[in-house]
Each structure stands twice: as C-alpha cells, then as structure tokens.
Amino acid sequence: MIYTMTLNPAIDYKIVCERFELNQLNRFKKASLHPGGKGINVSAVLNNLGVQNEAIAILGGFTGRYLLERMKKDYRLDLKPIWVEGDTRINIKMTVDHETELNHEGPRVKDDIFEHILSIIRNMKKEDLLIVSGSAPSGQRDAYQQIAQLCDDLELRFVMDTPGDLFHQFIDHQPFLMKPNLKELNDYLLMDLFELDEIIFYGRQLIFRGVKHLIISLGERGSLYLDQEKAYLAHPLEGTVISSTGAGDSMVAGFIAMYELTKDPKLAFIEAVAAASATVFSGKLATHRDIQKYQTKVVIEEL
Template sequence: MIYTVTLNPSVDYIVEVEDLVLGGLNRMKRDMKLPGGKGINVSRVLNQLEVANTATGFLGGFTGGYIEEWLRKEAISSDFVHIADDTRINIKLKAGEETEINGAGPEIAESETELLLHRLDALLPGDIVILSGSTPPSLGGDFYSRLIALCKQKGAEFVIDTTGQALKEALAQGPLLVKPNHHELAELFGVTISTREEIITYGRKLLEGGAKHVLVSMAGEGALFISEQGVYHAGAPAGQVKNSVGAGDSMIAGFVGTLSLTGDVLEAFRAGVASGSATAFSDDLADRQKIEELRPHIVISQL
C-alpha cells in the first residue's frame, strides 16, 4: 500500500483578474477552489493511475471538510486526523504573473499528533509512505524525522519531498526517492547551478548521501533521473503550459505508482515525466487520459 502524508494541507483559492490594481477594486475574471497540499496532490494523481493509496495527515474546520468531501467524490481512500483548528487557505492570484499568499497552518495539539503516529503504526514491510510539503510551525522541526523513524521501524519505504534541513536529515535514512527541482537542488547545496553537468554533479551527491533514486525536474528542459544504474534524461513534451501547481507532485505519483506496479525504474521515470507534464498542461491535476496521451512521447536517453 502507498500512503501519502500531508501535514499542512490547504484549500487553494485560485483567483484570476485581468489587471491588478493595488489599493483599488478588482473584479475576478475566474476563480477555482481546489484541495491543496503536496501529498493530497500525489494521492489524486495516483488515483487517476489506478494505484491503490490512502491519504492521511491533518484536516480541520470547514476547509478540512471541503477537502475531505472532494476526496470522497473522487473515490480516494483517506484516513485523516481531525483537528480542532482550521485547515489553511492558500491564495493563488493570477494577474499576468502568479502571486501566492500561503497560510502558515493550524495549531496541532500533541494529542492530535499522537493520533497520526497511531494511524501509521499499521504500516507493513513493503509499504511506501510519501512525505510531502511543509509542516505547520506547531509541529516543530523534527516531525518528519519522527515519521521516518516509524517507517524504518515498520520496514516501510519512504519518499521525502521537502527542502532544506528536513531533506538533508532524511537522506541518511535511505529514501526511496527525492525530487528537487534544479532551483531547490542549488539552494540545498548553497551553490549556483547553470548547466546540466552541474545538476548531475549535485544530484549524485544526493545519491551519495543515501537516496536510492533522484529525480530533478528542469521545467521546459525536461527532467533527469539519477540512480546507481546511470543518469537518464527525458525531454519535456510539447504543449501549452497552463499550471505549475502540482506538476512536481504529479511526477512523484507517476514514478512511485508505476515503480510499485512494475519494478521498472525507467518506465517509472517515463510515467513520472508524463504525469508532471499532463498537470502542467491542465487547469487542475492530470487525468489518466492526458497522462496516457503523453506517455509515448517521452523519449529517454542515457547520458
């Protein structure tokens, strides 16, 4: 079983205006409300790929209810801890460029934290736990370490999709996959990266640090897959980019879901790039039809 953990989910309120006038009255051209949070995104795309999974984490208030009802309508299995505080709202303001205003996240009590740890106590050897996104400030900086320790104790694999110190600390525990984009990779090592060769150099450092597989997304330049068996590049397919939100999460879903079904890392890479691209070409996350349309167009070459 694959489990996705979203510690700080959101309702993403996407607002589009023609011309933003600061300090004046602006009228919406279009708006959407979508369930947000990186693990939730992964679960939604796994569901499109017909890969069994369970979404968990923390949800609270009317916003948490909105997310839970959306997942129910999409027939996604979920087992969230219900908290007293409200799940946050993130605003994505599109006016030419996109401006994001993200909420900090709810206060989570220690008793609520223990409930989530109890949920994951049912993990079995061979399960995969995908840990994605930010943590609410109330959880402290070491909560991912606690979850990883539980995964290791139960013999489950884990995927970590976060940045900074939390990612550095997770590497030594042998994550199944890490997936920085090229900007996050540079930030992680405190360097400037301007060439593909430099991306490969620092991607390999993630392998040396303990990761089993490394995916580095490079926007229009496609993606790199780095593992002990080699370095591979997949070009980005042609299409009109409509949406950057969730493309990386979709890539993780395509990779992990296909790897769990087939054991073939290159087919998993192909599915990851197809899924990420399908989301980039959509208003919301990728659907199965769009992923399958793109999959044959993903050309992989060994470097």
C-alpha cells in the first residue's frame, strides 16, 4: 500500500484585492477556500491515476471537517483523519499585483498523537511506501527526523517533501525520492549552482549519501532526474501557466504511480513531468486524462 501523511494540512483562503494599504480598511470581492495539504494533494492525484493509496491527515475542528468533506466531494478521497484539538489552520494567499502569503503554524500536536502516528508507521509492511509531505506540525519540530529514523530502522521506503530547511532531518536516512527545486538544493548545499554539469555533480553527492531517486526542478529550464546510474533532463512543456499550486505534489504522485507499475525510473520521470505540467496548465490537480495528454509531449534527454 502507498500511504501519504499530511501532518499540518491547511485551508488556503485566496483573496484578490484591487488595492492594499497597511493599517487601513481594504475590501475584496473575490475570495475562495482551497482545502489541501501536500500529502493530501499527492493522494488526490494518485486517486486520479487509479493508484490505491491511503491518505492520513491530522485534522482539527470545523475547518478539519470541511477539509474532509471537500476532499471526498472533489476527489472521491476518503481521508483517514487523526483528530487533534484546535482548528486546522487557514492560510491566507492575498493577490494584489503579486501574491503575499500569510501562513499559520497550525494546531499543536501533542506527544501522544505523534506516538500514535509512529505506531501506524510501525504497522506498515516492507513493500509499502510512505510519503510524508508539507511542514512539520507545531509541537513536533523534529517529526521528520523521527519518522525518517523509524522508516530507516524498519527498512520502509519513504518520500519526504518538505520546506527546504527540513532536508537535514531525513537526508541521511536514505529517502526513496527527493524533489528539491534548484534554490532549495542550493540552500541545502550552501552553494550557488547554476550550470547543469555542476548540478549533476553535486546532485550525485546526495545519491551517494543514500537518496535513491532525485528530481531537481529547474524552473524554466525544465527538470532533472538523477539516480546512481542515469541523468535525464526533461525539457519544459509549452503552455500557459495557470497556477503552480500542487505541481510538486503531482510530480511526486506521477513518479510513484509509474514507478510502482514499471520499476522504470525513466518512465516514472516522464509521468512525473506530465503530471506536474497537467496541474500547472489546468490550475487544478492533474486528472488522468490530462496526464496522458502531456505524457506524449514530454521530451527527455539523457545526459
């Protein structure tokens, strides 16, 4: 079974203002609520691809219940909730001309809840795969370190997709897949890599440290796949970007879905790029049909 875990999901409150003045009353007409969380997004795209999976999420309060309902309705996704006190957070994404984000840290997760999460992982089987995505919850800052350590001990394959500063918590526990963008990679390595051959050279250092599959997003230059043997560059697809929200999560879902089916990293990388593109160009999480459409258009170059 493939499991996703979202320890700190959020509802995004997207608002569009004509003007914004600090310390004043501002009015907006356009507003929408987008329940999500990176692991939940991965599960939704896996669902769209017909891949069986279980989406575990820490939820709280009326916003948690709303998230549960909306995921069921929009993606036929039955979340497995772990309920905590407090409300699932609401983050604000305010667009005036550019986007300003206001992110809440989320409800506090107590030790007994986190222990329950570890016990769920202890019951997983060796052929399972665990994808943990998004930020660590309040009260459990070393959650990723503990989960990675446990997966390592259990020889359980895991993927962690987190804000860059958490890389150090799991990188030495042999993650199955890592998906930094170039900025995150540079921040982690304290480098300023730009040229492809440098990126491949230093990316390989991560492979030698135990990362099995590495995908590095290069923005307008496409994305790069590395493992112990191969290096592939996927050129970016042409299209109009509607929203990049969920693109990274779609990439993870695409890679995992195809890898589990074929064990072929090249095919998996193509599916990953197609899934990310389908999300970016549609402005909503990739559907199976859209992924199939973009799959045929992905151009891969072996380096």
